[in-house]
Amino acid sequence: EVQLVETGGGLIQPGGSLRLSCAASGFTVSSNYMSWVRQAPGKGLEWVSVIYSDGRTYYTDSVKGRFTISRDNSKNTVYLQMNSLRAEDTAVYYCTRAVGRGDFEYFQHWGQGTLVTVSS
């Protein structure tokens, strides 16, 4: 059974840093496209970042230069390092596993989410 468990959320002051973790089971993260998706309170879903199976990484414009996605194959875990946090980064962050055909992959599996609150 596929499982994704996010940890690392919490209350952080503006300008601070936080690292989210996504521990996966039931599949191998290095063989899949793994993404982070966030949802601000009362708002819709926003894709944040992806790490492809070949290691390439991409980010939505609003987090470029501040967030870094990575993975540890030995721990089957994906990370999101978030620096220079802003109030507008406040959201529930979901880890997702994409499946599909070639470069066209949708989010079949989702974690339960972890809340990040940026506030002084």
Next chain:
Amino acid sequence: DIQMTQSPSTLSASVGDRVTITCRASQSISGWLAWYQQKPGKAPKLLIYEASSLESGVPSRFSGSGSGTEFTLTISSLQPDDFATYYCQQYNSYWTFGQGTKVEIK
């Protein structure tokens, strides 16, 4: 960037109603579209992928159609468990979600 626009934003319906939600893409995405259902405090759940393919375990009252820039999600007979927010998502070029459609009890 590809923008996704859903309509309506809110839909009031009764159990047993046929419900249709529309999603428009700002440019052609072929059939690379998914639909998700989200209930309060829960993660989104995949319903439909490739515009019209039903995810395993999803009831057959859910169906999707469309290609290019116009897509629809239809619930043939609304059930109590279906009151939720629905999102479309393009995955032709990275990933973009629609703003969501909340289906509420009439």
